Amino acid sequence: MKHAAAFLKLVEEVMPRIREISADDVLALLEKRHTFTLIDAREDREWQASRIKGAVHMARGIIERDIENAIPDKGTKLVLYCGGGYRSALSADSLQKMGYTNVFSMAGGWREWCEKNYPKE
Numbered sequence: 001m002k003h004a005a006a007f008l009k010l011v012e013e014v015m016p017r018i019r020e021i022s023a024d025d026v027l028a029l030l031e032k033r034h035t036f037t038l039i040d041a042r043e044d045r046e047w048q049a050s051r052i053k054g055a056v057h058m059a060r061g062i063i064e065r066d067i068e069n070a071i072p073d074k075g076t077k078l079v080l081y082c083g084g085g086y087r088s089a090l091s092a093d094s095l096q097k098m099g100y101t102n103v104f105s106m107a108g109g110w111r112e113w114c115e116k117n118y119p120k121e
Contacts, residue, residue, distance in 0.1 A: 036077035
């Protein structure tokens with residue numbers, strides 16, 4: 001998908017403020033059963049089609065509204081992913097502004113997860 005220039009500029013602006021984690025590292029965390037919350041920030045139709053096993057769905061459009069009720073501990077390790085890593089980067093930036101201190105965006109998103117043929121449901 002070709003993204004609009006203004007959207008890409010917005011993502012570029014948040015990248016220095018957030019931390020990214022690779023799909024390889026997320027898989028390792030899952031395999032080692034590390035304690036963290038994996039959040040799928042994709043739209044409902046994307047979530048319904050397939051997802052990373054164990055992920056919680058909070059679409060980009062509602063995550064800021066719902067996160068505090070779902071995950072009140074702002075020190076919880078959160079790993080967000082979307083289709084390509086852009087929406088999750090924007091969400092990670094928003095969550096940090098809301099006081100969450102241990103937030104990561106999965107670089108490459110769902111696209112990279114699938115390219116690597118990692119497990120999904």
